[in-house]
Amino acid sequence: MAIGFIAGVFMIVQFFVPHAVATQGYELLLDWARIIGAFALVLGIGSLFRTHWDKIRRRRSGYGYNAVTLLSFGLMVWAGILYGTGEGSIGQRLTEVQDGATFEWLFNNVQVPLDATMFALLAFFIASAAYRTFRARNIEATLLLVTAVIVMLGRVPIGEMIYDRMPDVYEWIMQYPAVAGKRGILFGVALGSIATSLRIILGIERSHLGG
């Protein structure tokens, strides 16, 4: 708790002190955080292994997927360590394979398409959520429905065909009421985050430390 207090007060003070000593102290703390993060990754990988290996060992339902996870993990580690991800790797010294080609190929042809697939699901989920939400149940819902229709039409050419100033109406909605609402939420978030930070720095709240 004392460490949290000292570090928290230092970071607050550092924001107002432009001197190089304060800046260097700030960067030192950031470096420490990165180093701790790197070591914490070892714990995370250990957890990953234990979780999946336990399911494989107990032959839990769908343990084949756990095996695929561990095999994929091993494959990327092998490609990365042995063949490297850039110049000067061990792979360059051990083999004639072009540096980083294997790792990059696996990343570009497996990871990226899978990420894109999951992202693409958003389009369908948005349509499904919009279908459920935009119903004129009460005044607020009707207002939401009308605004949503105007915003959607303002973004497509057919909106301008229906009413030539539709894009202007859309712009006005996005620049004024939407921004006003967003800023109102952000004010509350800022106040809440300052108050929470104060509670943690001063030790009033200690649940995050496990106490």
Next chain:
Amino acid sequence: MRPLFTAGWLVLLLATLCALAAAQGHFPAPTQVAIADDAEDDEGTKAIVTWKAPPVADIGAYMLGGYEVHLQQLGGSYLGRIAFSTTSPAKDFELVALVPDGNTTQATVGNIVPWRRYLVEVNAVYVPADEGPRVAEDDRLRWTNRDVSRSRATVSAAPVRPTGKPYNNKRTNVLVWVLGYSTIVLLTIYLARRRDSYIRPIAGLEAVNDAIGRATEMGQPILYVAGLSGISDIATIAAMLILGHLAKRTAAYETPILVPCQDPIVMTAEREIVREAYLEAGKPQNYEPENIFFVTDSQFGYVAAVDGIMLREKPAANFYMGYFFAEALILAETGSASGAIQIAGTDADTQLPFFITACDYTLMGEELYAASAYLSRNPLLVAQLKGQDIGKIVIIAMLLLGAAAATIGAIHGDWEFLKSFVNWFDVHH
């Protein structure tokens, strides 16, 4: 013969040295070299070097191409007027800047260590007039002319000791607000010791007990997602605080809680939080560390894994607390399809609409930060919420005042005090 031969070489060497000396003296040097602290630099790591150009710019076939600036760090180290080390020796002059323009008589040098003393020397550089000054593209401290002649260097009369500024006065408005708001919050916490505070009901938090009860009756676990941001994000810490309160209740009801993590540091902290919760509930034997596990730090890999958990384990209640990105709707829609009761809380304004649409209850913005106080009913924490509300009142008052000042200031352009009032709220980085 031999003495004559040696004497001839000596004369030739002497003549060459004299010619070189004459050549250097032939190219005039800059004068009035001075080094001073850069007033614009708050860190104390820059200094400004000035000099006066030589009286003659063109010497035969050569023209004044520019200047070379060399910096020397003097020995010792000073804190104010107290020397706490005088034993460190002075370093040699080092080329730090190259000015490829004979008309420029000023240069800024950086990478200076505050509180150390520095001397500077500047020499003029003459290049063939038909070439003009040329500097290498990959090394801005190297001339690429076929012939470069240098004058002797002129050293600054006095050293400089950049100190930097201890305070950034452009952020005074931020300091005033932080101190003022902090005082309000701490005052409300102090006054809470004397009386209880009222807190309005928040539907999402009122439903927490119902959600846990539902999961217990159905014999299904609870899923808790603490966001996709790291532990440095205050929203993640707020989510971990909520997890602590939630874990105490699930421990009491002996309902399993699954916490897939996207960050290993967050995972480590959450394991401790849940373990302590089970200890406090008096059921340490029910604590299973495998229920709080690391998945992946890849955004959509994590989402795919959590979706899989929802569809396989079929938790009865899903909690999404923390900061979310584009994956929020994927999580919420999949959870909705699995039939779980869903309670979300985020300060990500871009994801709030998705959570409101797909979840049964949503904590918006500051309600996420109020949740810990709400669930614990700790008098100090609840009173601090009053401080937040007072802060909101102050902001509303400032908004109204600022809008009025800006409007009246636009009408009466000569009322400078209104413009100053509005400009005082600008934040400078």
